Amino acid sequence: MFCAECGATLNAQDRICSACGARVEPGQVSVPASAPAYRRTGFGVMGITRTVLKALSEGKVIRNSIAIVLQVAAVLILLGGLLALIQILKLSFSLNSATATVGGLVVAICVAAAVFAIAQIYLFRAQSVRELEDSPFTVVPILSILFRATGETYAVLALSLGVGGCIFTWFSGMSLRSLLGGLGDVIPGVPSGGAGFLDGLILLATLAAAAFLVLVLFYAAAELVVVTVDMAINIRKIAKREAS
Numbered sequence: 001m002f003c004a005e006c007g008a009t010l011n012a013q014d015r016i017c018s019a020c021g022a023r024v025e026p027g028q029v030s031v032p033a034s035a036p037a038y039r040r041t042g043f044g045v046m047g048i049t050r051t052v053l054k055a056l057s058e059g060k061v062i063r064n065s066i067a068i069v070l071q072v073a074a075v076l077i078l079l080g081g082l083l084a085l086i087q088i089l090k091l092s093f094s095l096n097s098a099t100a101t102v103g104g105l106v107v108a109i110c111v112a113a114a115v116f117a118i119a120q121i122y123l124f125r126a127q128s129v130r131e132l133e134d135s136p137f138t139v140v141p142i143l144s145i146l147f148r149a150t151g152e153t154y155a156v157l158a159l160s161l162g163v164g165g166c167i168f169t170w171f172s173g174m175s176l177r178s179l180l181g182g183l184g185d186v187i188p189g190v191p192s193g194g195a196g197f198l199d200g201l202i203l204l205a206t207l208a209a210a211a212f213l214v215l216v217l218f219y220a221a222a223e224l225v226v227v228t229v230d231m232a233i234n235i236r237k238i239a240k241r242e243a244s
Contacts, residue, residue: 059138063129066142070126070149074119081115091179095172103171104179110164117156125149140229144222151218155211162207169200176203 085108092104125145132141165176172179173196 059132059134062138063132063142066146067126067130070122070129074122074126077115077122078119081111081118085112085115088179095174097172100168100172100174103168106167106171107161107164107176107179110160114157114160117160118153121149121152121156137229140225144225147218147222147225151215151222154218155215158207158211158214162204162211165207166200166204169203170197175199 088104088108088111092101092108095101095104125148128145129142132145135141161176161180168174168176168179
């Protein structure tokens, strides 16, 4: 169980929180067996209810559920990436020139590498969620990890499309959107652009800058969430000590 004031972990025999000095509330202490039944802790609560709610409050169930969702998402990303890869290959081989086809193959290789890397990110972050320790705050640490995964996902995809799109533009003299089709509208940050040598460089620079910016913003959001919670805990500890 945890302290109602600062969230620190308490033992069953504790009467005062060792972290903030707060007195343990009577509701946190088990009532002697000699007391009337209606005054005993947990009176009227079914065992399964207590088990489920305790597991939810400790966060283990939520952490494991989020980890499973991330693992399933990794599999779905691989399947969706495979479909996108097939579509890109079809469009590449339907192009008029051999150099344009080679450029399309380069884009397909970059997309395949990005999809594999993103799936790895989700599997890694799923393990990170599962390895989180018990805390009075269950969702906040998970949100921090999800923010990081989102920024990493966009950064990898944008950078791979920047490299592949630049080479495709040089080889084919066409815009990357002509190869991606509707996929280019789904991915934010992919400019329509032109089809010259300089346009390829602009595409690469634009997507690289977008990848870096999004990665930094989502990492900052992840750290801000954790820092805010730490500040709240420490402020409550200081206020309680001053009051004592």
